Amino acid sequence: DSGVTQTPKHLITATGQRVTLRCSPRSGDLSVYWYQQSLDQGLQFLIQYYNGEERAKGNILERFSAQQFPDLHSELNLSSLELGDSALYFCASSLGTSGGAYNEQFFGPGTRLTVL
Amino acid sequence: GQQLNQSPQSMFIQEGEDVSMNCTSSSIFNTWLWYKQDPGEGPVLLIALYKAGELTSNGRLTAQFGITRKDSFLNISASIPSDVGIYFCAGQLLGSNYQLIWGAGTKLIIKP
Numbered sequence: 001d002s003g004v005t006q007t008p009k010h011l012i013t014a015t016g017q018r019v020t021l022r023c024s025p026r027s028g029d030l031s032v033y034w035y036q037q038s039l040d041q042g043l044q045f046l047i048q049y050y051n052g053e054e055r056a057k058g059n060i061l062e063r064f065s066a067q068q069f070p071d072l073h074s075e076l077n078l079s080s081l082e083l084g085d086s087a088l089y090f091c092a093s094s095l096g097t098s099g100g101a102y103n104e105q106f107f108g109p110g111t112r113l114t115v116l
Numbered sequence: 117g118q119q120l121n122q123s124p125q126s127m128f129i130q131e132g133e134d135v136s137m138n139c140t141s142s143s144i145f146n147t148w149l150w151y152k153q154d155p156g157e158g159p160v161l162l163i164a165l166y167k168a169g170e171l172t173s174n175g176r177l178t179a180q181f182g183i184t185r186k187d188s189f190l191n192i193s194a195s196i197p198s199d200v201g202i203y204f205c206a207g208q209l210l211g212s213n214y215q216l217i218w219g220a221g222t223k224l225i226i227k228p
Contacts, residue, residue, distance in 0.1 A: 042220040056215055090158050103208050107158030
């Protein structure tokens with residue numbers, strides 16, 4: 001158990017809908033990262049937050065947004081869903097944005113999103 | 117953007133065989149991390165490397181931080197069925213804002 005929790009574990013919805021994925025980082029971690037993994041693909045970095053502020057953006061669509069709250073949990077919002085958004089969405093956390101062990105990311109179990 | 121070349125893309129091996137995979141780049145890294153992902157699960161950190169030339173073991177797994185700082189390899193000795201999964205390398209570029217660059221993964225499959 002990495003200490004990172006994600007809810008829900010599975011989500012089935014229809015095209016055009018909006019969903020919210022939730023992540024709680026490991027105790028003490030200030031950075032949260034979101035990744036998308038389509039079937040048999042690698043990890044696509046979406047976005048990073050550090051202590052409530054956006055720190056880095058990857059290949060995140062404009063239909064997607066995220067935030068990190070004062071208690072450090074994070075939410076990823078996906079709107080106007082399309083069939084191609086079906087994927088595993090992972091949250092990871094790390095201590096911070098310094099080097100060394102601060103950079104080690106610990107992953108949650110993921111949310112499997114299916115768009116029908 | 118920056119890229120990590122991870123190879124091989126997949127490996128079919130017999131139980132008991134040794135396995136080797138690597139990640140290379142044209143850029144210099146100051147951290148290398150190796151992760152394993154089981155089907156439907158989140159990646160799990162196996163080994164972290166912070167110094168050029170560093171060789172670190174975790175059970176049957178051994179990873180090295182290349183002396184040029186542009187590559188890293190992971191070896192698995194005497195593979196067993198539970199080694200099946202996808203192995204990812206990730207590196208932090210020297211002078212970067214601490215972002216990790218990810219390899220595309222090596223899928224390990226054990227022949228029945």
